[in-house]
Amino acid sequence: MAGKVTAGSKAPGFTLPRDGGGKVALEDFKGKKLVLYFYPKADTPGCTREAIDFSELQAAFAKAGTSVLGVSADPVPKQDKFKAKHDLKIALASDETHKMLEAYGVWAEKSMYGRTYMGVLRNTYLIGPDGKVAQVWEKVKVPGHAEEVLAAAKAL
Numbered sequence: 001m002a003g004k005v006t007a008g009s010k011a012p013g014f015t016l017p018r019d020g021g022g023k024v025a026l027e028d029f030k031g032k033k034l035v036l037y038f039y040p041k042a043d044t045p046g047c048t049r050e051a052i053d054f055s056e057l058q059a060a061f062a063k064a065g066t067s068v069l070g071v072s073a074d075p076v077p078k079q080d081k082f083k084a085k086h087d088l089k090i091a092l093a094s095d096e097t098h099k100m101l102e103a104y105g106v107w108a109e110k111s112m113y114g115r116t117y118m119g120v121l122r123n124t125y126l127i128g129p130d131g132k133v134a135q136v137w138e139k140v141k142v143p144g145h146a147e148e149v150l151a152a153a154k155a156l
Contacts, residue, residue, distance in 0.1 A: 012103035016093040033066040042082035053146035
């Protein structure tokens with residue numbers, strides 16, 4: 001696993017397949033603000049709520065000059081279904097190789113019901129127009145999180 005990405009550090013570059021086909025890269029957001037949020041699994045309760053919360057605030061993020069990109073290890077077809085099912089307004093990207101997830105330090109050992117496994121940590125990164133990480137939220141609790149990130153994006 002790569003080093004931890006902290007506020008003030010340069011955001012690791014990436015190019016990933018995205019919902020609806022095509023690719024999305026950090027380069028695409030050069031000179032703009034980007035909320036990069038990592039979620040464990042499409043269409044699970046917490047991940048669904050988080051995606052809906054970010055989607056509901058998408059216009060406010062756009063007004064603040066900020067794009068939102070959700071990333072998980074789910075394959076693109078699963079994310080396309082997730083996006084359509086919940087009418088999500090935000091972009092979703094897939095990292096089935098875990099390279100980008102590892103670069104951000106969010107592919108990690110987790111445990112549930114006494115079983116350990118590798119999975120995606122629920123972390124969010126606010127990246128400034130300069131390509132540097134402005135703020136990091138680790139072990140995110142979903143209620144109120146999208147609003148908190150929006151306030152930070154407006155202040156940046």
